[in-house]
Amino acid sequence: MSSIISISGLSKTYQGGFTALKSVDLEIGKGEIFALLGPNGAGKTTMIGIICGLVTPTTGTVTVDGHDILRDFRQTRSRIGLVPQEMSIDMFGSVKAAVSFSRGLFGKAPDPAYVEQVLKDLSLWDKKDSEIRALSGGMKRRVMIAKALAHEPDILFLDEPTAGVDVELRQSMWQVIGRLRERGVTIILTTHYIEEAEQMADRVGVINKGEIVVVEETGALMHKMGQKRLTLQLAEPLTALPEALKADGLELAADGCALHFDYDTQAERTGITTLLARLNEAGLSVRDLETSQSSLEEIFVGLVGGKA
Amino acid sequence: MNFRAIATIYHAEMARTGRTLMQSVLAPVISTSLYFVVFGAAIGSRIEEIDGVGYGAFIVPGLVMMMILMQSVSNAAIGIYFPKFTGTVYEILSAPVSAFEIVIGYVGAAATKSLILGVLVLATAAFFVPLEVQHPFAMLAFLVLTSVTFSLFGFIIGIWADNFEQLNIVPMLIVTPLTFLGGSFYSISVLPPFWQTVTLFNPVVYLISGFRWSFYGVSDVDVGISLVAILGFFLACLAIAWWMFRTGYRLKN
Incomplete structure (x- = not known):
């Protein structure tokens, strides 16, 4: 499997002196589902933030499909969709407007048919004209996924996508993730629900205190390390x-x-x-x-x- | 250049104004118009002319400038502060958009709103006081430059502000006093010599003076100096905004 994200010697020390990442090396394969596991404060969100452009790295390099994230930020960011951990969404616009905004922001020409398909895939088409503040928490989270998919990314980061959602919605999100994988989208997810990673991920990476502890195929990891x-x-x-x-x-x-x-x-x-x-x-x-x-x-x- | 992203930010900001027409358009036009009614039509008739201009007409450029300063700063500040506050700024920062394009989108929208308001207030003023515009191109240039510069200033405040109090503190405690003391309601020539000198340290004096010159051909300071002053402030704001994005100041990390 060819690599789509290459991380080399990546470190991040915040202004307060806290070191969130310590010389991380990691390769993410094209088209795989990669689960990044780690306790709170392990460095998962910092790593995702650096790759997506939200956090400036202290040292190290990251390339996305061969492009450096700092020098060629337009090429790298246009390939990436991000669903952040926090519920960060403009509550006052309609669902369709929010998704169209995301598509435009990434420089893509309007494509009503594609937006319709994304909303239908996420069971949001019926709510396309609803104001986001009127939606349930689970629907808002799905709108965030729709926004992340609006520009047809090759890579999707899901930072705790199923935190705080009910079992039914979690199942439907897994189905969405499965369909994305079938379309060749590379998915990197962080989760606290380990069984989620166990069922979905091709490979698992465990990060603790800013260091990658292990990276292994899910089955092999369980075979090798499990009793x-x-x-x-x-x-x-x-x-x-x-x-x-x-x-x-x-x-x-x-x-x-x-x-x-x-x-x-x-x-x-x-x-x-x-x-x-x-x-x-x-x-x-x-x-x-x-x-x-x-x-x-x-x-x-x-x-x-x-x-x- | 990601022109589509600039247009997307611009339209989203303009749409936000469209959702709050009463607050964004009607309120500033009415509150500024009240000045014309009170100081122009009611009290103005009892005040003698200044530099050969009736008092009601004399205060119009200053009031328009005051409204534009306030609206530019507050619109641009809330435009970028609100995404920071709600966390939706992640989308802007993770998009293939440069700092310059983000600034054009937000500042362009805020400046457009101010220009629209400026034109509306001028049109309203024409109902209450006799207006003449001797240098229309200069007037337009001052309107555009001031709107853009103070929208950029507001954008910087929006990035700097950590809470709603900080967001309001600069417009309320700095911009408003400087505007009131910058010759909106009087010519600085009526002040004692010492205070005239002190007033020249107020940058708003140059804006109002230059803008008033475009209407009536009279000014407190040379119009060339006014233009240089506002261009200098514009470049200073541009440099600060560039530094903020370059370092990620209060945006990243």
Whole structure:
């Protein structure tokens, strides 16, 4: 996959002395969905702000489709659409006027058919003449997405797009993001809903205290860094873990009906065969068993927590 | 040049005025016209002529200039301050638009509004007092230059202001007193010599004097000096606006 955004040695220290980014290097591939995860204050919004022209970098370079963001700002910005985290929208105009304003601002000729399509895709066409202040919070957020798409960008930044929206709207936003990806739009999203990244993103980048901690394909990250848990349902409940099994890393469930065993799928020996043999030796009979994969959220907490 | 972006900003600003016609157009025209009624038609008839011009007609250029200064500053200031306040300025800053194009869009719209108001006030004044314009091109030049320069000044205030109080403090506490003391209602020749000298440090004196000259051919200071003064202020404002965008002062970071 060819790179559409290249970040090299990017740092940002604000006037007050706070360093938000520390020499970040990152490549974003064309057409991918990239999830940037990190706790509050990690540097996500600063990084997006620099790429979009809202924040001046202290050092480093960023190129968008081969163009430098400072020297060739017209070329880079015309390729980018931004949906900011805050609800920042002119409340006094109509939906259609707001979207047309965004298109004009990016130097694009009026195209009523395209604007209509964007509004229909976001289920806003019925509200095209409504004043924005009369819309619900979820609709306002969709108007912000429509504004970001008004100039037909190749890259879309979504900074916490589903923060504070209900489940139904979140699902519909995911559908919109999916359709954009099908059209070849590169999407970079930040989110606090880790399951969102898990389901949507091709790759995940974790940032903490201004540094990129890990960048990996979502599946590979979960495979590489995630642990699996084997749960064994016992035929007879236990009051305590037998002494002979205490050294095996087993954990007895609170109700005494199950045993949990965490193992690493990447390890040379998972220890499952030995465990089953020892259970047999201990005279424990197993009624059922299941395995589960640790979630991206658990991996994220492990990464960020370890660095904190 | 991103002409389409300039036009978009310009039209959006003009549309904002269209949504608030009462406040943006009617209110300043009526409040300025009240000066003509009170000082021109009512009290003016009891005041003797100044430099051979009836008092009612004498104050018209000063009042038009006062209204243009106030409206240019406040319109341009709110034009850029409001997007900052609501956060929508992100869209302007992330668009493929240069600082110069942003300034043309916002300042152009604010100056246009002031010019429209200036023409409306002049037309209204003609109902109450006899008006003559000896140098129409000079009058137009002063109107345009003043509108553009003070719109640029207002734009700078809009970027500088961190809250609504700061937004109003410069127009109310600086522009208004300077205008009242800048010869809107009198010729500075009636002041004692010391105060005449002090008044020459007031930049508004040069605007009003030059503008009044375009009407009646009389002025407190040489018209050439007036033009140089306003051009100098324009260039100073342009330099400050350029510096603000270059450094991202109160816009970025």
